[in-house]
Amino acid sequence: MSVDVSASETIDAAARHAIAPSRGKRPWTFYLLAALFTLYVLALYGPMICIYILSFQDVRGGLVFPMKGHSLHWFVDLFTQVRTGDVKGSFDRSIKLAVIVTIITVVVSFLAGLGFRRRFRGDAVVFYMMIGSLVAPGLVLGLGIGLLFQWLGIDASWYTSALGAQLSWTLPFGVLVMFAVMSRFDDAWEEAARDLGASRWQTIWLVVVPVLAPGLVAVALFGFTLSYDEFARSLQTAGSLNTLPLEIWSMTLNVTSPSLYALGTVTTIISFLIIGASLGTIVFIQKRRGARVASH
Amino acid sequence: MASSHIALHKMPGKPGTAGWLYVLPLVLVLLPFFVAPILVVLAASFFGTDGFGGLTPDFTLSNYTEVLSSTLTLSLYLSTIKFTVLTWFFTLLIGFFVAYFLVFHVRNPLLAIGLFLVCTVPFWTSNIIRMISWIPLLGKEGLINEALRATGIIHQPLEVLLFSDLAVVIAYVHQLTIFMIVPIFNAMARIDKKLVEAAVDAGASRLDVMRLIIVPMSKSGIALGTIFVVSIVMGDFFVVKVMSGGGSASVVSAFYEDVGVLQYPMAAASAVLLTLVLLGLISLILRTVDIRREITR
Secondary structure, eight states: OOOOOOOOTTSOHHHHHHHOOSSSOOOHHHHHHHHHHHHHHHHHHHHHHHHHHHTTOOTTOOSSSSOOOOOSHHHHHHHHOSTTOOHHHHHHHHHHHHHHHHHHHHHHHHHHHHHTTSOOTTHHHHHHHHHHHHHSOHHHHHHHHHHHHHHHTOOOOTTTHHHHHHHHHHHHHHHHHHHHHHTTOOHHHHHHHHHTTOOHHHHIIIIIHHHHHHHHHHHHHHHHHHHHTOOHHHHTTSTTSOOHHHHHHHHHHHOOSTHHHHHHHHHHHHHHHHHHHHHHHHHHHHHHHHHHHHHO | OTTOOOSOOSSOSOTTHHHHHHHHHHHHHHIIIIIHHHHHHHHHTTOEEOSSSOEEOOOOSHHHHHHHHOHHHHHHHHHHHHHHHHHHHHHHHHHHHHHHIIIIIOOOHHHHHHHHHHHHGGGGSOHHHHHHTTHHHHSTTSHHHHHHHHTTSOSSOOTTSSSSHHHHHHHHHHHHHHHHHHHHHHHHHTSOHHHHHHHHHTTOOHHHHIIIIIHHHTHHHHHHHHHHHHHHHHTOOHHHHHHTTTSOOOHHHHHHHHHHTTOHHHHHHHHHHHHHHHHHHHHHHHHHOOHHHHHHO
16 A cells, blocks of 8 residues: 655656645645545544543533533443443453454455465355355344344354354455455465475465465454444344444443443543554564564 | 456466365355355245244245335335435545545655544444434534534524434444545555656646546446445444434334334345345446456456
């Protein structure tokens, strides 16, 4: 995803003017688009920042401004009150489920990415099956999985039916990301490894996986957040115990207090911790690789 | 789709077995959790019901005749299509120009990546939370109404802001613009700037550059974004339910009501109809753009 904005030295001033190169006066469209971008970012973050602020009200707090006092009351309320439901339990389940989904998504997407590099008989069928799985309405698929389990006499639960329902959504995303990652992978590295006598598994473990590592972290990040936030497909498949999005959903129907906002603040903090850890992993991998290259 | 293979044929021979081994795990997940459930829904759509959630396995077309003859179905589809078109239009408009701004107008590449990340961060927060975050702004005593009242533009709070079709579209655009920005940004970032320079040198106007180079070369991103946005809006029910305050319905929200009262066969029939409509739309998009080839190019 490189963004190359260096303009050629040879083009004249007028041309430079028209396509926003590295020097010269900005065209009027720059200011127009910059204004649009600023407005978009404001609309993107504004509402969310509002609820983060409102979640720190005291016991008199309501759903709208002005803010009434400051306290952590609604965070305590979130985890202690029975009427807000089983936030802690559903949170635990969601995290566990997201970790399982992430691991399966990374492994299966990686293998599928390798497989799709070359044509094989029926590859289009698999490809369109994947696209179909991606665009199928979540609630419809959820109902289908629910009925299927009912007919087979298996109890629906978050770690069986909901796990499968979520994979039918995270895997197509993962494989699409792998497509983009694989398109930048040079097959010559693999060939070189084979020429030097590496076995098929050695080639994959020692060459392909390390080269694709940042892409695999991206797939993991996708898998985790898509699962952690998955709602429609889990609704009919989670069984008797809720996942966090289902819990949030039932709260939006029952709870009309800033507890809801406190939950928003907590889930956002968790998300940021996960992004931070993932970006940290990518930086660490690249640094180590840089150090290894430098030492040779 | 004969040309839809990815890299060059570096290792000819043995087409089939090796590829299938690699995609086997994917297929083993999709068969029980996509293909089978869809077939179950298809089968259920031909079943009768005892009215208590039980299905009676007699082949009947009555579910379909009931769904297709109902005037409610038509109004549900019209309402869903209205939301889909409006959301698609605004997400495409904003997404395209945000991506264009980042790729072609921001001079510092690091800044461009940074601003791109700024756009993607809210994606990691719960959709439901992002949706309800509009309540403090759009509500009757929300920030927008209070601000308008303070400036004296209005004297009565605007009721149309929350629990209305407007609120539904705002929530959709807020959630889904990112699905346009990411693929379009990706496609645009791969356009060689020299191409634009050459066009300008040859006397192309800015409009020509946009019309003849940028848009055609971004079309894989536009198509992918469109698929995401259209399938999510058409398959959604909770944004419509919450943001319209129950005033509007969509195809899936009606489906959800049917499931709630255990009318599985009726729900299944309308689900099959929706899936067919969606498949038709998606295959139209795929016919114009060979996404698999474009992504991996």
